[in-house]
Amino acid sequence: MTRFDDLYTEADTFLHRLDPRVKIFSVLLLSLLAFVLSHLLSLILLLSFIFLLLLLARARYSKTLFALKFVLRFMALIAVLWPIFDPSGTPVLARLGPVTITEPAIWRGITSAVRVGCLATVWYILMFTTSQRDLVRALVKLGLRFDFGLTLAIALRFFPAFGSVMESIIDAQRARGMEFEKGGVLTRSRRYVAVLGPAIVTALRTADTLSLALESRAYGARKDRTYLRDLRMSGGDYVALSIAIALLVVPAVARFAFEVPI
Amino acid sequence: MTPGGEPGESVVTVDGVSFSYEGGFEALVGVSMRVRRGEYIAIAGGNGSGKTTLAKHINGLLHPSVGRVTTCGMRTDETSVANLARKVGYVFQNPDHQLFCTTVEEEVRFGLENMDFEESESAPKAQAAMELVDIVALRDRPPFTLSLGDRRKVTIASVLAAEPEILVLDEPTTGLDHHDSEHLMSTLRALNRSGRTIVLISHDMRLVAEHVDRAVLMAAGRILVDADVGAVFSDLELLREAKLVAPPITQVAHRLAPLGVSPSTFTPSQLVQQIEVLRGGGG
Amino acid sequence: MASGSSGEQGGKEPTGGAGFVSPKTVALYGVLTALTAAITFVTFVPFAPTKGYFNMGDSMVFFSAFAFGWRAGAICGGVGSAAADVLLGSGYFAPYTLVAKGSEGLVAGLIDRSGNGKRWIRIIAISVGGACMVATYFLSELYLLDVGWGAAIAEVPGNIIQVIVGGTVGSLLAWYVRKAYPTRSRA
Ligand SMILES: Nc1ncnc2c1ncn2[C@@H]1O[C@H](COP(=O)(O)OP(=O)(O)OP(=O)(O)O)[C@@H](O)[C@H]1O
Ligand SMILES: [Mg+2]
Numbered sequence: 001m002t003r004f005d006d007l008y009t010e011a012d013t014f015l016h017r018l019d020p021r022v023k024i025f026s027v028l029l030l031s032l033l034a035f036v037l038s039h040l041l042s043l044i045l046l047l048s049f050i051f052l053l054l055l056l057a058r059a060r061y062s063k064t065l066f067a068l069k070f071v072l073r074f075m076a077l078i079a080v081l082w083p084i085f086d087p088s089g090t091p092v093l094a095r096l097g098p099v100t101i102t103e104p105a106i107w108r109g110i111t112s113a114v115r116v117g118c119l120a121t122v123w124y125i126l127m128f129t130t131s132q133r134d135l136v137r138a139l140v141k142l143g144l145r146f147d148f149g150l151t152l153a154i155a156l157r158f159f160p161a162f163g164s165v166m167e168s169i170i171d172a173q174r175a176r177g178m179e180f181e182k183g184g185v186l187t188r189s190r191r192y193v194a195v196l197g198p199a200i201v202t203a204l205r206t207a208d209t210l211s212l213a214l215e216s217r218a219y220g221a222r223k224d225r226t227y228l229r230d231l232r233m234s235g236g237d238y239v240a241l242s243i244a245i246a247l248l249v250v251p252a253v254a255r256f257a258f259e260v261p262i
Numbered sequence: 263m264t265p266g267g268e269p270g271e272s273v274v275t276v277d278g279v280s281f282s283y284e285g286g287f288e289a290l291v292g293v294s295m296r297v298r299r300g301e302y303i304a305i306a307g308g309n310g311s312g313k314t315t316l317a318k319h320i321n322g323l324l325h326p327s328v329g330r331v332t333t334c335g336m337r338t339d340e341t342s343v344a345n346l347a348r349k350v351g352y353v354f355q356n357p358d359h360q361l362f363c364t365t366v367e368e369e370v371r372f373g374l375e376n377m378d379f380e381e382s383e384s385a386p387k388a389q390a391a392m393e394l395v396d397i398v399a400l401r402d403r404p405p406f407t408l409s410l411g412d413r414r415k416v417t418i419a420s421v422l423a424a425e426p427e428i429l430v431l432d433e434p435t436t437g438l439d440h441h442d443s444e445h446l447m448s449t450l451r452a453l454n455r456s457g458r459t460i461v462l463i464s465h466d467m468r469l470v471a472e473h474v475d476r477a478v479l480m481a482a483g484r485i486l487v488d489a490d491v492g493a494v495f496s497d498l499e500l501l502r503e504a505k506l507v508a509p510p511i512t513q514v515a516h517r518l519a520p521l522g523v524s525p526s527t528f529t530p531s532q533l534v535q536q537i538e539v540l541r542g543g544g545g
Numbered sequence: 546m547a548s549g550s551s552g553e554q555g556g557k558e559p560t561g562g563a564g565f566v567s568p569k570t571v572a573l574y575g576v577l578t579a580l581t582a583a584i585t586f587v588t589f590v591p592f593a594p595t596k597g598y599f600n601m602g603d604s605m606v607f608f609s610a611f612a613f614g615w616r617a618g619a620i621c622g623g624v625g626s627a628a629a630d631v632l633l634g635s636g637y638f639a640p641y642t643l644v645a646k647g648s649e650g651l652v653a654g655l656i657d658r659s660g661n662g663k664r665w666i667r668i669i670a671i672s673v674g675g676a677c678m679v680a681t682y683f684l685s686e687l688y689l690l691d692v693g694w695g696a697a698i699a700e701v702p703g704n705i706i707q708v709i710v711g712g713t714v715g716s717l718l719a720w721y722v723r724k725a726y727p728t729r730s731r732a
Binding site: 084120122161 | 576578579582631637713
């Protein structure tokens with residue numbers, strides 16, 4: 001309901017049903033693939049594949065747009081600035097004082113921008129289809145210490161609450177006549193303390209209650225903590241994992257062993 | 263408009279306001295109401311009915327998506343919040359979101375400093391505000407170490423210090439014990455008598471019935487009814503719709519209505535008085 | 546901090562049952578991480594020409610390091626900022642952020658520990674910690690993400706400003722919380 005909702009959208013697609021560990025590995029493999037590919041066309045192909053998966057994941061339009069906002073800006077920055085800083089190659093298109101713009105540099109900039117686009121969007125597949133609880137559980141299964149996993153779970157659990165607290169504090173201080181846009185660095189810093197200070201005190205209060213709750217629920221009583229619902233790999237999970245591995249290995253072998261330019 | 267102008271003129275006008283939060287949730291739907299100078303009104307309704315959202319429109323923290331809000335002659339979307347803060351004192355629902363200074367006295371003076379008051383002016387104003395809510399003894403304590411009730415009093419003092427024309431209080435009695443909440447209500451009553459306009463947000467119907475002149479009932483972002491408390495409490499059906507319950511005395515009065523007791527009875531003394539009248543008439 | 550705080554100053558990690566860190570520490574680190582992420586999320590300025598945002602997250606990294614020691618600085622700063630990246634849709638930045646902000650908190654906390662609150666030591670702590678952050682972002686963008694010199698350099702000035710403002714506000718906050726909320730027994 002608020003903008004602090006996470007990216008996860010409930011649905012029942014095959015991507016939602018995949019074991020979160022498989023999804024984490026696949027995302028890492030596809031990220032590596034983006035570095036293996038060096039040709040603009042193959043990167044665009046990869047980007048299209050990622051968007052196809054996002055479509056299949058029934059990612060919500062508004063959430064995708066929100067997430068894309070930051071990535072698109074960074075991609076534009078790369079594409080625009082690359083040619084200015086890279087004078088190599090011919091043909092030279094323009095010379096403006098010390099700056100030389102060449103055609104290959106423009107293509108290199110666009111290629112790098114698309115690669116960053118792939119790296120950014122491939123994460124969404126994981127984030128859109130995996131609840132935070134499953135994510136933390138997968139990390140613990142993959143060897144993250146249980147207490148660190150619990151810390152992470154607490155952090156994710158309180159993030160939206162603290163986000164609203166922050167907004168409420170900003171409102172409260174504005175209602176008392178505080179203007180955030182005015183003044184030099186020092187006055188501004190003091191104003192930030194007026195917002196961050198109450199937020200920290202609220203957080204520390206929360207920590208006090210929370211640690212009591214943890215103690216009273218026998219936190220840490222046994223190391224081999226058990227779960228009510230365990231993660232178990234199914235046939236489909238193995239198939240998906242194999243596909244992801246093949247997607248990385250085949251192009252990697254083609255490029256590095258047989259020097260196919262892809 | 264001169265400060266302290268004509269009593270009875272409209273100081274807040276909410277005109278056909280709809281408002282949606284980011285993410286599309288429509289928290290206010292076609293709301294219109296006005297507050298006159300010197301009035302003491304309540305905005306009441308169940309959780310999530312839009313009370314806070316409406317109140318935040320009064321001092322420009324939120325701007326309507328549709329319609330307009332005028333406060334003390336200023337369109338809220340054409341004025342800064344800081345400017346409106348001189349006219350409207352707003353006590354937030356959660357005191358911990360408002361407090362941040364290291365002593366109570368600094369806290370009470372903080373708003374005055376924002377409004378560029380000189381030290382010589384702000385000290386007596388702060389002193390008066392602290393006296394009003396009875397926290398002078400706490401002046402050197404860090405606010406966060408106080409009890410919830412005292413923290414709430416500090417936020418109220420910090421808002422009162424600037425002597426705003428309009429006072430908006432969002433559930434100010436939550437967390438206060440009976441004594442403190444009665445003390446606060448009588449302070450508000452006194453402030454209202456001295457000419458201050460007060461908007462009280464509450465779902466404590468007993469407080470509303472006993473202290474307030476007019477009540478605006480909200481449900482699902484709409485205004486259900488806007489009338490004198492007497493009229494509001496004579497309609498139990500309406501209260502149910504707003505997810506509120508009438509004060510026990512009023513419920514008793516409704517049960518006794520066949521005997522001739524008026525259904526708009528809010529306080530024990532009113533009820534006793536009526537029963538005495540009835541008995542006097544009968545015997 | 547003022548109170549006798551074994552967990553942060555002494556080298557030993559306070560433990561709970563089964564060799565885990567104590568519930569106090571888990572709760573404290575959890576909420577500080579959440580707050581770091583929330584502050585980064587709420588205070589970003591959308592038009593800065595960077596990975597997307599200029600934010601006050603650094604002040605939480607420095608605050609955690611100065612108020613609760615280098616461990617808190619590293620974990621809450623690193624994980625909290627990385628989580629904000631993920632939540633803001635820049636997940637590919639998260640690994641770099643984890644290292645950049647984690648090392649910022651770790652280094653600033655370690656240097657500050659030897660200073661007993663001396664102001665010039667704290668300034669060094671902020672500068673060296675901040676340098677770790679700026680360098681990590683610059684080098685990883687240049688060599689790991691291969692975004693080119695232009696985009697990598699464009700990010701540096703904003704990051705330096707973030708260190709200066711974040712360091713100042715973080716130190717103020719550490720002082721402030723000790724005064725405003727002194728009753729807390731620290732983990
Ligand atoms: N920042 C926000 N973003 C999105 N939705 C919000 C936000 N704040 C409030 N809402 C929603 O708007 C509706 C009205 O909220 P509001 O806070 O005005 O209710 P309220 O009457 O003050 O309730 P309460 O008695 O709980 O304080 C609620 O359903 C709430 O979930
Ligand atoms: Mg409310």
